Amino acid sequence: DIVMTQTPLSLSVTPGQPASISCKSSQSLLHSDGKTYLYWYLQKPGQSPQLLIYEVSSRFSGVPDRFSGSGSGTDFTLKISRVEAEDVGVYYCMQGIHLLFTFGPGTKVDIK
Amino acid sequence: QLQLQESGPGLVKPSETLSLTCTVSGGSISSSSYYWGWIRQPPGKGLEWIGSIYYSGSTYYNPSLKSRVTISVDTSKNQFSLKLSSVTAADTAVYYCASLRITIFGVVIPWGYWGQGTLVTVSS
Numbered sequence: 001d002i003v004m005t006q007t008p009l010s011l012s013v014t015p016g017q018p019a020s021i022s023c024k025s026s027q028s029l030l031h032s033d034g035k036t037y038l039y040w041y042l043q044k045p046g047q048s049p050q051l052l053i054y055e056v057s058s059r060f061s062g063v064p065d066r067f068s069g070s071g072s073g074t075d076f077t078l079k080i081s082r083v084e085a086e087d088v089g090v091y092y093c094m095q096g097i098h099l100l101f102t103f104g105p106g107t108k109v110d111i112k
Numbered sequence: 113q114l115q116l117q118e119s120g121p122g123l124v125k126p127s128e129t130l131s132l133t134c135t136v137s138g139g140s141i142s143s144s145s146y147y148w149g150w151i152r153q154p155p156g157k158g159l160e161w162i163g164s165i166y167y168s169g170s171t172y173y174n175p176s177l178k179s180r181v182t183i184s185v186d187t188s189k190n191q192f193s194l195k196l197s198s199v200t201a202a203d204t205a206v207y208y209c210a211s212l213r214i215t216i217f218g219v220v221i222p223w224g225y226w227g228q229g230t231l232v233t234v235s236s
Contacts, residue, residue: 001175001176033218035218035219035220037220039222039223041159041223043159048208048226048227048228048229049151049159049208049223049226050226051221051222051223051224054219054220054221054222055219055220058219060221060224061224090158092158092159094159094161094222094223096220096222099147099164099172099220100161100172100174100175101149101161101164101174101222102161103158103159103160103161104158105158106158106159
């Protein structure tokens with residue numbers, strides 16, 4: 001089984017400042033088809049999770065461009081260029097190689 | 113735009129079978145571009161993928177739950193369902209249904225649309 005880890009597990013950010021979350025997988029997420037099956041989600045308080053990023057760096061429909069994803073193999077990063085109050089919640093990375101999915105433990109982001 | 117809605121009992125007794133249904137609107141569950149999935153979240157904890165199904169009936173299950181999980185699809189009702197047998201208190205969670213899209217270019221976009229979730233409590 002592929003294990004996902006995230007750091008930090010909690011993050012307090014000043015509005016307008018950048019934020020970064022790291023995600024590591026226990027195995028490479030690069031498939032033989034050349035794609036890397038790493039995704040990012042945000043679960044705002046009291047809401048269902050929402051997809052932010054797919055295949056490492058592609059923003060889902062309607063996701064602001066202050067969110068960006070990068071990385072390769074086993075190491076990935078989600079960056080928020082300028083945090084806004086509406087960005088609070090828990091961020092999860094998820095792997096989906098072979099259509100079997102595992103989430104990371106989540107990173108709770110709040111506003112200072 | 114796709115909409116998903118979970119339904120089913122909010123309370124299940126230990127050792128019994130949890131049964132939930134997800135009704136899809138705004139699109140056809142028989143679309144060749146979509147898989148359908150179940151994801152759960154114990155109170156105050158993280159997300160766990162349970163399993164996924166294609167309209168043809170092809171399924172993928174979380175290995176840790178595989179022996180207890182059955183996911184099925186009813187194309188006539190535009191619904192898919194989850195059954196989890198032999199439940200214990202550890203199965204108490206909010207259960208979400210969600211959609212996974214595969215684009216014409218083969219890009220996999222999992223869980224782009226979610227239901228609102230339904231809390232299932234396992235207790236006698």
